[in-house]
Amino acid sequence: MKLKKVSIQNYRRFIETSLSLADDVTLLAGANNSGKTSLIELLENILNSSKTEFCVSDIPVTLSKEWVDQAYSIFINHFEKNDDREKTIQAIVNDLFCLDGAPGKEKLLILPTVVRLRVDYETNEEMGDFADYIMDLDLNHCSIYFEYSFEVTSTTFSQSLDKDFEKLKSRYEKLSGEKDQNTKMGFFKEKILGTYVSSIIEKCYFADRQFQNKNEMELSHFRKLFNLYNIYAGRPLEDQNVGHSKSISKNVLDLAHHDDAWKAFLGALPDKILQPIEELGITDIVRKVSVDGLTETISSIAQANGGNTGSIMLDLEISEETISSLISQITHAKYDLQGHYLNETSQGLGYSNMIFILLQLERYKRNIDPLLVNIFIIEEPESHMHPQMQNVFGKFLKKYYQEKKIQGLITTHSSEMVRVTEMKNLRVARPTTPFISNIFDFSSFKESVSKDPVLDNFYDWFYEIGFSDIVFADRVIIYEGDTERMLIRKLFSLDDFAVLNQLYIAFVQVGGAYAHNYRTLIEFMGIKTLILTDLDYNKASKTESHIRASGTTNATINNFYEITHPETKPTVADLYEWKKNEGNILFKGCAYLNYQGEKDSFARTLEEAMLAKHYKLTAVEEKSREDWINLRNVDKLKFTIPQEEGQYTIRDIVEHTSKGKTDFMYSVILNNLTKNMLPDYIEEGLAWLKK
Known part of the structure; x- marks a missing residue:
């Protein structure tokens, strides 16, 4: 069952909401306060309590x-x-x-x-x-x-x-x-x-x-139909030589109690211990000492009871229970490392946590009843582990559940645990409003994209790369290049965008040819997503009329525009108007697709928009080579100017700087020009993301 x-x-x-469970292990991921613990407590209460x-x-x-x-x-x-x-x-x-x-x-x-x-x-x-x-x-x-x-x-x-x-x-x-x-x-x-x-x-x-x-x-x-066991997130572990709980030692010993040879050994041990005690006369000595020391006192007190109390003495009773208790007190887990025996506190909390979980799993495996629904829950197995250990342990748990044929549920807020779990086994708890959460079933999501081979292949690849960041994010920013990320990260340190710096924002880098593939995921999770991309109209267009009449080669813009304008290839003028009418706010307000608009002075890329804003020029206005050199010297910006004398536009400068975009962005940031050079389309997008 x-x-x-x-x-x-x-x-x-x-x-x-609902939670579907896989036959082996189901991973329930989510940020703090998303409802993971509430769900486990509910199961624990109705199935165990x-x-x-x-x-x-x-x-x-x-x-x-x-x-x-x-x-x-x-x-x-x-x-x-x-x-x-x-x-x-x-x-x-x-x-x-x-x-x-x-x-x-x-x-x-x-x-x-x-x-x-x-x-x-x-x-x-x-x-x-x-x-x-x-x-x-x-x-x-x-x-x-x-x-x-x-x-x-x-x-x-x-x-x-x-x-x-x-x-x-x-x-x-x-x-x-x-x-x-x-x-x-x-x-x-x-x-x-x-x-x-x-x-x-x-x-x-x-x-x-x-x-x-x-x-x-x-x-x-x-309740008798279920055999549910839960390892709580607040489990007791030790990494200091204080106290006497010795959780790992106790669990190893408890596991040993299930072994038939151990049971036989315990059964025979009391008689083996009693034999040398009797031969040495220890029992008689104990009895004599107790009688000599206490008889006179007891006799005096006994008069209050009619003198019928009798004498008191100590006796030795050695049973399987007392021997088991003694062994429990004197037995400690040790790690054998190249002949050196280290105690259980020597490996740190992360390692102790892993051993503790494995011992609980082994004990549970021996108590599985095929006539019941058996389910083993682990809350936050990644506790106290660094990312690489989380990754390795996550893979091990997945293999263990499958090989031992145990049905399990694991809760986590670890990106590494998500990364090593198949999408079909993933469930995500997310707040949809300040007071309401929902559980998103990625087995159904995977099934829906599998009908499209291109999307299926895309998500298989993306799942291993950056998907786990989106699972826990409050917001998502999809961008094209490293310079966008550098700029936005710096902007988050400014007072105007401090509220975004307090949120968990997933940055997903993807070219304009692929960003539209995220539509399925954005709609499925309802996660607020800002998509920043370049207008990418024909760069040979140098006049306003030619620019407005030009089309875009950006697949993401064309695909999203087609949602409301089927079978239409938009011009730049159409896209300017689309933005003005907020047609670029998509999927019931979940996504905001933004690109260079009219306020960005006919720019077609990020760098063009930044320079146009700073120098109050359009992207196609010309300045002499000498003027550009003077501007660069004053502002200490890193951009490349053509060697030949002549008149050059911002577009010419950006094209010659194509291999030094990162240096350009560093120079913007280090010269404290970030806010002054912030393009309008990015500022609009971040303002929407703050709401």
Whole structure:
């Protein structure tokens, strides 16, 4: 049996999302506060815990605020009537649950937290207890469905309201004061919400695939179907010779207890230890010393008990349990390094973390029950590891899960762990709003691009190069050359763009011929992406009319323009107009494609736009060679001027500087000209990215 899908509704940051799981190992990646830990805690609570602690914070904040704001007036109205306790409670419950059946009224309840699970099985598998819960007898759909919900009933809410009535009434009465009205209202709403949550109960059902026909089952019976183990992110490790926890030693010893030879050895050991003790008379000595030392005192005290206490002495009882405890205390893990024995704290936390995880995996493997759903979770295995160790360990874990046939779920915020995981095994948790997260299933993404051989090949290559940076990014900037990255990195240090410097921004370098391939990924993840590219019109165009009539060779611009203007090859004039009308804001506002516009003085590249802005020239205006030399000397910029005397445009200068673009950008930055030479199209793009 395999756990194939978990669907979640209305739990913390998840309003409606689902997690599909691979048969071997699934990697759930995401930045901090994206919901990874919440999902693991939910699984742990419903599959392992005997009682789930459901809290106010488990309800999505948008749902709880909306409900309490509406319920507040109902509570106020009925407390104002000053009826007796029983009548007030009944009236509030009636209004929230519509018990009077009045037409047109709807229940005022928070949407329940619901978790739906799909378990798949093979037709030749022994089903055990699962056979009782199969509702779809279809050989083409070998799945079993369960629903676990956190619900409120009128009965449980009435009971909670009765329990909290005096506290609620006390907070209501304080509202009549003139001071701190907002604070007191907040306290009252807080208590209303707390009363609601305390009335939530857990229920579990087995169902058909549409979850229409549901049958309630015992929670304990449901949990017995799963063998889930979780290595928490906050696991105990040591790299100092302090304390006595010795986590690795204990885990190695615990693993040894599963060995048959070890069990036989422990069973025989007590008798072997007792034999020399008896031969040396140690037991008699212990007994005699204890009697001689304590008899007189015990006899005096015994008089208070009628003299029937008897004497006290020490005796030796050596059992398998006491021997096992002794061995546990005196056994320590050692690393044998070229004949030198190093203790378990000698290798640092990263190595200890890796060994700890492997020991837990080995122990779990021996406890797998083929009649249950077995799943092993590791939270953030990369903890305390440097990037190369993360990469190597990630590859090992992937191979281990596959070879040992263990189904696993790993959470991570490591780019290296993502890099060594196949795309089909990757799931990404991302915030979509400040209070809501979603899980993006890259098995479905991979399947969608596989239908296009060009895209499929592109993403296979890109996945190994820079994909992992996008997974964790708040924003993405797609750019063409190193000079763009240098310029933008420097801009982030300025006050005008400080807000961007606080975000995780993925920089993806790609030529204009390929940037449009990212459309599929941008749309799939809904990640805010700035695409900076060059206008690249025919550089032989030297007059305004020729420039406006010229087309562009930039494949990304042409492909994205075609989305709204099919079968049209745009001119520069069309592209200027497209920008003016914000047609270059794409994919429902997720992407902003920007290139040199009219404000950039007919520039067709970054360097042309920078020089045009600095010298207040168009890209095609001419200056003498001597003028360019004087400008370069004054500004200390690194650009190349043709050797022959004559009149030259900015375009001529940039063309001759083509092999020294990096030096040019360094000179801009080191001479503090970054802001002065910032092209309008880049400034527009970064302003959009800040929103």
